[in-house]
Amino acid sequence: MPLHKENILIVDDDIHILELLQRHLTALDFYTFKAVSVKEALTILQSRTIDLLITDLNMPGVDGMQLIKYTSEHFPKLPKLVITGYPSVDGALEAMKSGVVEYLTKPFTKDELKQAIAISLKEKKPKVTKTPRQQNAYGEIIGNSKAIKSVTQIIDRVKDNKATVLINGESGTGKELVARAIHYNGKYASAPFVAVNCGAIPENLLESELFGYVKGAFTGANEDRKGFFQAAHKGTIFLDEIGNASMATQLRLLRVLQEKEVVRVGAQKVEPVDVRIIAATNFNLESRIASQKFREDLFYRLTVVQINVPPLRDRLEDIELLVDKFIFKYGVEYKDKLMPITQEAINILKRHHWPGNIRELENVIQHAVIMSDKQITVDSLPDYLKFTIDFPKETALLPLKAVEKQHILKVLAHTNNNKSEAARILQIDRKTLSQKIK
Ligand SMILES: Nc1ncnc2c1ncn2[C@@H]1O[C@H](COP(=O)(O)OP(=O)(O)OP(=O)(O)O)[C@@H](O)[C@H]1O
Ligand SMILES: [Mg+2]
Numbered sequence: 001m002p003l004h005k006e007n008i009l010i011v012d013d014d015i016h017i018l019e020l021l022q023r024h025l026t027a028l029d030f031y032t033f034k035a036v037s038v039k040e041a042l043t044i045l046q047s048r049t050i051d052l053l054i055t056d057l058n059m060p061g062v063d064g065m066q067l068i069k070y071t072s073e074h075f076p077k078l079p080k081l082v083i084t085g086y087p088s089v090d091g092a093l094e095a096m097k098s099g100v101v102e103y104l105t106k107p108f109t110k111d112e113l114k115q116a117i118a119i120s121l122k123e124k125k126p127k128v129t130k131t132p133r134q135q136n137a138y139g140e141i142i143g144n145s146k147a148i149k150s151v152t153q154i155i156d157r158v159k160d161n162k163a164t165v166l167i168n169g170e171s172g173t174g175k176e177l178v179a180r181a182i183h184y185n186g187k188y189a190s191a192p193f194v195a196v197n198c199g200a201i202p203e204n205l206l207e208s209e210l211f212g213y214v215k216g217a218f219t220g221a222n223e224d225r226k227g228f229f230q231a232a233h234k235g236t237i238f239l240d241e242i243g244n245a246s247m248a249t250q251l252r253l254l255r256v257l258q259e260k261e262v263v264r265v266g267a268q269k270v271e272p273v274d275v276r277i278i279a280a281t282n283f284n285l286e287s288r289i290a291s292q293k294f295r296e297d298l299f300y301r302l303t304v305v306q307i308n309v310p311p312l313r314d315r316l317e318d319i320e321l322l323v324d325k326f327i328f329k330y331g332v333e334y335k336d337k338l339m340p341i342t343q344e345a346i347n348i349l350k351r352h353h354w355p356g357n358i359r360e361l362e363n364v365i366q367h368a369v370i371m372s373d374k375q376i377t378v379d380s381l382p383d384y385l386k387f388t389i390d391f392p393k394e395t396a397l398l399p400l401k402a403v404e405k406q407h408i409l410k411v412l413a414h415t416n417n418n419k420s421e422a423a424r425i426l427q428i429d430r431k432t433l434s435q436k437i438k
Helices: 015-027 038-047 064-074 089-097 110-124 146-158 175-185 203-211 247-259 285-290 296-302 312-335 343-351 357-371 400-414 419-426 430-437
Strands: 007-011 031-035 052-056 080-084 102-105 165-168 193-197 236-240 276-281 305-308
Touching (some): 015 031, 038 312, 080 110, 146 175, 146 305, 146 312, 312 343, 400 419
Parallel strands (some): 165 276, 236 276
16 A cells, blocks of 8 residues: 555546546546646646646647646656557657656556556656655746756755745745745645735734634634644744834744744733744845844844845846746647747847846746737837847947937836827927837
């Protein structure tokens, strides 16, 4: 008897095959998840821990081969088994090269299926001594840059202990992703991960939200209730936006960190807390301390280990990988096909400053996928990115016309391509501006 049932995701556009497979797999004592398209498969892969992917190759729209390539990159340790009704030698070869361990041709018997699964699952086991729950290691954190590798190295060092971690980084850099990676890749992964937005807790509910209450503690307290800290017992509590926590919240948190125990509202006895604390902020806490908006003692309690998540502009070499991921995500969602992106468009993305970081990049690609038919070109990018093209160096000596063009583009970029607003700034009428744009 296996210690636990494995989760198998089956992907096939033929419902009858899905049901047949599910019957076989249930009989073999596996849990199954069914998807009729790559789109559905992705949703499941993102929300569940899957131990084996079984997929058909030929499907309308985005096909099984593209799913295999994607998962080989983003879930490298996930074993894959291909099932197809069209045994083409080429298809098989391509699948093997992209990391598929087994290959099954329809029709197959239950025994053949069982054997193929056993081989697929065994392939990964001797290599990883960790529990199979960890196989999706950092699947979501994409990047080959030095900057992102130094982040994953720290994740490796803290994931299996309960050291308090402070994650610093601009908005949209992936702080929450890092926090989840620490939790879900470590040995406390089966315990809860509880995210708390510190800036959003109203003062009057603070104590009861964080530490819970007992029945009768106040009007409306009709039963005992857990707080965030009890809910995260043995797991991780993620204190997001800690820089926004009120002074009262900060004081409460400091006490928990010092005493390692909490008291529910209305209760007498203290409860020990056993949680790992991860906090995140996009503020520079040192300057918040200087302006007396953040407690210095709390800061030192929180910064046993610090992780600085780099802004996207410092890891531009990761742009292509990230773009690939988002083209896949939105190509599947909106167009049921994957569109290539031109080098020219990539060049523009690499020149942008990315104040909104990865979240901004994701929005840009989502926009571009919607606006494109066959491929993503410069034209499919949002206007505000286009107007940053080809600004010659400030020092170059330019003809008046070029300077005028440059200046108009700058103003348009500034106004988000609002022509009336741009005309007002330039002190010319709208018609003249339209002519010049032409
Ligand atoms: N390295 C990465 N690889 C792939 N996707 C990423 C990466 N970093 C961030 N993302 C994606 O970018 C988005 C923003 O990430 P996240 O919410 O973790 O950022 P954040 O730093 O918490 O932002 P905020 O400060 O605004 O709350 C998410 O959709 C996340 O999946
Ligand atoms: Mg966040």
